[in-house]
Amino acid sequence: MSKHIKTVFVVLVSLVALLVIAFLLKPDVIPFFAMQADSILHAGTWEDDPKNWYRAFNEEQPAQVKVIHSKYWRSNHFTYEFFYYFEVEATPAWRDAFLRKRGLALVSPSSARSFRTNTHSDDTPNWFAPQPVDIYDVWDKAGYFGSVWINKTNGHIFFYDEQV
Numbered sequence: 834m835s836k837h838i839k840t841v842f843v844v845l846v847s848l849v850a851l852l853v854i855a856f857l858l859k860p861d862v863i864p865f866f867a868m869q870a871d872s873i874l875h876a877g878t879w880e881d882d883p884k885n886w887y888r889a890f891n892e893e894q895p896a897q898v899k900v901i902h903s904k905y906w907r908s909n910h911f912t913y914e915f916f917y918y919f920e921v922e923a924t925p926a927w928r929d930a931f932l933r934k935r936g937l938a939l940v941s942p943s944s945a946r947s948f949r950t951n952t953h954s955d956d957t958p959n960w961f962a963p964q965p966v967d968i969y970d971v972w973d974k975a976g977y978f979g980s981v982w983i984n985k986t987n988g989h990i991f992f993y994d995e996q997v
Contacts, residue, residue: 876909880958889917889994897927901989902960908997916995918961923990928983931990937972937981944971962991 879885885903886894894900901920908914923931962969962982969991972981979994 876907878904878906880904885917885919889915889919895923895927897924899923902958904956904958906956914997916956916993916997918958918993919991920960921990921992922988928990931992932972932981935974935977935981937974937977940971940973942967944973957993961993 879888881903882888882905883900885905886892886898886900888905888907889903899922901922903917903919905917906915962984964984968986969982969984972983977994978996979992982991983989984991
């Protein structure tokens with residue numbers, strides 16, 4: 834064996850030994866590594882992917898909703914970090930239930946203007962609520978990172994959420 838191969842072998846054996854010791858002394862290390870592996874496997878960015886609804890809500894897309902555009906991002910960090918943007922057409926019943934479920938309230942036009950300025954980042958897709966804020970009814974609440982923008986003309990619903 835060359836000196837380099839012996840060194841690599843010793844390092845690998847040492848790492849395995851340290852992992853075994855860590856697992857024996859701290860059994861909760863196993864779930865930590867499992868979470869990290871899961872995060873790495875599910876990390877990425879998907880635009881207009883049919884699976885984005887499931888990624889965002891962990892449920893099948895309701896029949897009352899037609900997704901026009903979507904963007905979903907999830908980090909590879911072991912904590913659950915994500916953001917998503919959607920533009921959808923939906924029935925009024927679904928829209929109203931969606932707003933109620935999140936406890937959202939209509940915000941004033943001046944709040945909506947400042948809110949929009951603060952939320953647009955490099956990650957915001959160009960298709961997300963592209964018209965002047967006066968075209969939308971904006972729904973929000975304290976403690977909710979996302980918001981909902983409903984186009985007053987065509988009824989399209991734009992919404993996003995994040996956890997970072």
